[in-house]
Amino acid sequence: MLNDIQEVLYDSEQIRAKVKELGNKLSRDFEGRNPLVICVLKGAFIFMSDLVKEITIPLEIDFMAVSSYGQSTKSTGVVKIVKDLDTPVEGRDVLIVEDIIDSGLTLSYLIDVLERRNAKSVTVVTLFDKPARRTVELEADYTGFTLPDAFVVGYGLDYAERYRNLPFIGVLKPEVYEK
Numbered sequence: 001m002l003n004d005i006q007e008v009l010y011d012s013e014q015i016r017a018k019v020k021e022l023g024n025k026l027s028r029d030f031e032g033r034n035p036l037v038i039c040v041l042k043g044a045f046i047f048m049s050d051l052v053k054e055i056t057i058p059l060e061i062d063f064m065a066v067s068s069y070g071q072s073t074k075s076t077g078v079v080k081i082v083k084d085l086d087t088p089v090e091g092r093d094v095l096i097v098e099d100i101i102d103s104g105l106t107l108s109y110l111i112d113v114l115e116r117r118n119a120k121s122v123t124v125v126t127l128f129d130k131p132a133r134r135t136v137e138l139e140a141d142y143t144g145f146t147l148p149d150a151f152v153v154g155y156g157l158d159y160a161e162r163y164r165n166l167p168f169i170g171v172l173k174p175e176v177y178e179k
């Protein structure tokens with residue numbers, strides 16, 4: 001698995017420090033609002049579990065599974081809800097937790113869904129951002145790291161469902177997917 005990585009961009013210690021910093025900011029900004037924190041599966045599962053441990057105010061969590069990459073390194077452009085929320089979002093302060101914003105298609109779709117369900121507010125925190133790849137204009141409210149234009153894996157992010165368990169974020173060698 002490690003042989004498939006071209007370069008480590010951020011190691012587990014750098015990620016841990018950043019997640020703590022984001023948790024501190026969110027604890028301050030969401031004080032008294034009992035946010036509904038939504039994990040966008042599958043990619044955000046590791047970030048979500050580390051992040052909520054760094055948030056010190058009361059909150060609720062729920063999960064939504066969406067998929068648009070499948071077995072590819074490029075978005076299919078079609079965002080599919082694989083699992084919906086269990087909780088009504090009407091009147092709630094919603095915090096979407098994403099692992100990465102790339103084309104922006106997943107997030108623009110999700111924000112639209114949650115606004116149509118009459119969430120009181122929709123805020124986005126993403127650990128990674130790849131602004132060079134945007135096809136829709138969109139920015140997160142809280143961003144951990146800005147990444148170069150390369151396909152990355154680890155810390156929850158996959159290629160064809162593999163590499164999610166790497167504790168760091170790294171660039172996947174192109175020969176792995178250009179075969």
Ligand SMILES: O=P(O)(O)OC[C@H]1O[C@H](OP(=O)(O)OP(=O)(O)O)[C@H](O)[C@@H]1O
Nearest residue numbers: 041042043067068069102103104105106
């Ligand atoms: O900004 P975008 O171009 O839409 O890309 C970002 C989304 O793509 C990935 O999900 P994916 O569809 O691969 O599902 P997964 O989380 O189950 O891997 C990633 O986890 C984000 O949710």
Ligand code: HPA
Nearest residue numbers: 102150151152153157158
């Ligand atoms: O660079 C990426 N890696 C893994 N999954 C992704 N989904 C969007 N961009 C990426």
Ligand SMILES: [Mg+2]
Nearest residue numbers: 043069070158
């Ligand atoms: Mg994926």
